[in-house]
Amino acid sequence: MKSKQLRKLLDAILVPVLAILSGLVVMGILIVILKKPLFESYAILFSKGFGCEEFGNCIFITALERATPLILTGLSAVVAFRSGMFSIGQEGQYLLGAAIAAYLGYAIHLPPILHPLVLMLAAMLVGAGYGWIPGILKVKLGVNELLATIMLNSIAALIIEYLVQFPMRGDRSTTAHSPVIDESAQLMSFLPGSKWGVGFVIAVLAVIVVYIYLWRTKAGYEQRMAGQSKRFALFGGIRSDSAAIRAMIISGALAGLAGAIEVMGVHRRIMTGFSVGLGFDGLTSAILGQTHPIGVFIVAILFSGLKLGAQLGLQLKLGIPRELGGTIIGFIILFVAAGRLYQDNISRVRDWLDRRSIRSVKGESR
């Protein structure tokens, strides 16, 4: 029984691990083409992404800080995918959540613990509302949710640009940004000089809550069944439509929460260029993490480390453009999608192993 479970786990992580290794090989090829030192590059990538130069000044801590919104947008994508909705609207929901949090952060004044709670709640509501739009359009009219969410993402990005340039603009500096939020609304960080803090704990809690929701509650079961087979769910008496809308609302709330935490814990305001494709990265970590909350958690930290290593290590130390990080992540997704490439060969090896073990068992019985 135990070995069966182990085998299932191995099956689940085998393709992502092989895909990551293949991605690193592609990275090596690109580095060789650029005529940069190959092994030094790998060493710098990992030491700058995951390493610890001295105690209390760990770059890994920064990777955890950067992973916080990624975990939440990744979870948001997981909840949507698991209901059969291919929503990539995390970016838009994240942005609008951030905008409302930044606004309420300076517009209303509340005592310390209450203020962050109100902001997070508001951001989750706004995100949920923005997730509900493509959900209802899909269920009632059959509007393609992928295209609808892409359009909603661009709309949200333009709304943010408008907000920081006009109604929410703090001062007349060269880059437009909103006023800093109240001290009472800011999230505490664990270490001085770092922004890794309470937000990460909330993200970890969200991982647990999403896991329990999807695999331990009736609503979550209904949602997963609706995602796997609409017809089966229908025969089982599950209303897959309302399950899909519920999933989109939860998904939007998670992405909105990510925006609020990014504002309260890291930037303390919103500014032009606030959107850096975090929603899209969340989507990719959901794909690579096998649409599983724990998978997302691991992959989000890995991604943040890779990007950080590419930015701080490869770009600053070796002059390799930091876009290498994003390129490699793209290739890793490609390799995950081409999982059959590995699986065919894996099953061939496994067949061979099985045949050998059967033969040896037969030999013993004889």
Place this chain on the structure above:
Amino acid sequence: MEGFFSVFTVELLNSGIRLATPILLAALGGAICNQAGVLNLALESKMLLGAFVGILAAFYLGNSYGGLLVAMVAGGLLGLLFAFLYHKYKVDLVILAIAFNLIIVELTVFVMRAMFGNVGSWSDPSIVRIPDIEIPIIKDIPLLGPILSGYNLIVYFSWLVVIVMFIYLYRMRGGRHLRAVGENLSAAETVGINAILLQTLALVASGALAALGGAFLSIGHLKLFTRNMSNGRGWIAIAAAMFGVNHPIGVFLASLFFGFADAFSVRIQNVTDLPPNLVKLLPNLATLLVLIIIAMRSKIAISMARRRFRSQLHAEGTAAATEK
């Protein structure tokens, strides 16, 4: 009110047609893939690749038309890779498209920075923009002349593609086979149609067309390359293909609609003092609206078909009863 009407001018029509061209080329590529039954969501990445490779080739060849050709070849090759991964390894087309979109966005900037230093956008004075052509007789027709004449070669080529694709799909054997594959793959294969070949051809053609649309942006319209230059036009093209029911003429009209929405928002920014970010929403809102219209249209079509089927059943039932 005067300010509002001053928006509508011949220049608006001209820039609408120009801005429709990249969308039209990519949407035609999307339409032929839809007709062949392969969902091509990677138009955005193929456009961006075309924009980058096109300007790069124009620079090294010293010839912008050469740049267009190289861009088309690059897009076609990406389409071929797509077809290979899809047919050989059964890769999910949606995830494949997302992976390629990410790779191309990052890789183009990576290569640009590796070659030309740490820059946000790149151009070179030696690069020549594809020149506009005045058509001799047509340009002298009053009213129509200024609207139809004075674009560059890519614009006229895109119109030619509309006609050629219409003839191919609806008047030729190969096109009928292609549509049969999209309609019912296994039935088409049973009668001996090489479905994999036709789908591969559709993906290659689509890649070449989308890449040409991208090259229009970098060497036909502007004269530079910037990060994520296609800026969502590939996704709008997918909506345009759906809006035009994958028919070349329909796609042409749908693309014009999106081109005008784009030109309109640019023009409003120039003549009014509305906040530019809000006006830029127009094309996106138009696309969302179109998606809703498409969905409602197909919903109505389904309910009509159901009603027709029911009334047929009813008619047959009464006919059978009277025979008895």
